[in-house]
Amino acid sequence: MVNRLSKHVYRTLSKRLLHHIPRTYKDDCLKSIQIHLLESNWWQNADTVALTIPRKIELNVEPIIEAAWRSGKRVVIPKCFPKQNHQMEFYVYTNRKELENVYLDLYEPKDQPDKLVPKESIDIIVVPGLLFDPRGYRIGYGGGYYDRYLADYPNRTVSLAMEDQLIDYVPYDEYDLPVDFVITEERIINCQQERKRYTFN
Numbered sequence: 001m002v003n004r005l006s007k008h009v010y011r012t013l014s015k016r017l018l019h020h021i022p023r024t025y026k027d028d029c030l031k032s033i034q035i036h037l038l039e040s041n042w043w044q045n046a047d048t049v050a051l052t053i054p055r056k057i058e059l060n061v062e063p064i065i066e067a068a069w070r071s072g073k074r075v076v077i078p079k080c081f082p083k084q085n086h087q088m089e090f091y092v093y094t095n096r097k098e099l100e101n102v103y104l105d106l107y108e109p110k111d112q113p114d115k116l117v118p119k120e121s122i123d124i125i126v127v128p129g130l131l132f133d134p135r136g137y138r139i140g141y142g143g144g145y146y147d148r149y150l151a152d153y154p155n156r157t158v159s160l161a162m163e164d165q166l167i168d169y170v171p172y173d174e175y176d177l178p179v180d181f182v183i184t185e186e187r188i189i190n191c192q193q194e195r196k197r198y199t200f201n
Helices: 002-020 023-039 062-070 145-150 191-200
Strands: 048-050 074-081 087-092 099-103 106-109 124-126 156-160 181-183 188-190
Touching: 023 062, 023 156, 023 181, 062 074, 074 106, 074 145, 087 145, 188 191
Parallel strands: 048 074, 048 124, 124 156, 156 181
Antiparallel strands: 074 087, 099 106, 181 188
16 A cells, blocks of 8 residues: 555656756757667667657656658557457557547557557567656556556666656555666666665665
8 A cells, every 4th residue: 555655646747857858858858869869779670669648747768759651660559449448559650640639748659459559569668757766667548558568578768757757765566567778858867777786785
């Protein structure tokens, strides 16, 4: 119960934080984050990359999507199915005409079975979130979609965040799955190494 309460508090505070950070500052941070991401070997070697269409308060990853297209990568984006036990699937994304507004500022792909991509075919998933710690644990929007999807996902996971979105410790439960890397405007954090270091300490 303590963790659940803490997550709710962190989620509320992090939303307020993101609301108050100017868009120009977010865009400046994203430029540096994008450089770190696109220069990484695992991004350059990836054929299929997964990103989420951002909400208004989040970092706008549209330039990263466009960069992926320019380099010949296949981009896939998620669609959530709340009536199907909060499951999520990824679909090939080629232009904004393929999106539909499902709730407020949340846009998802239309349900087109011919564009469905199996998870083992996705080389990198960029996992969204509101708040992160160096071990790769995160505070999301509370639906649990990504944790369910990543439970048997075999490849690389990474999150993009401003340094302002980092805290020392994010409370987590046994079903919460950390990402492999967190990229900020200043650095690339190897979360797997951080988890080992945290365990030893």
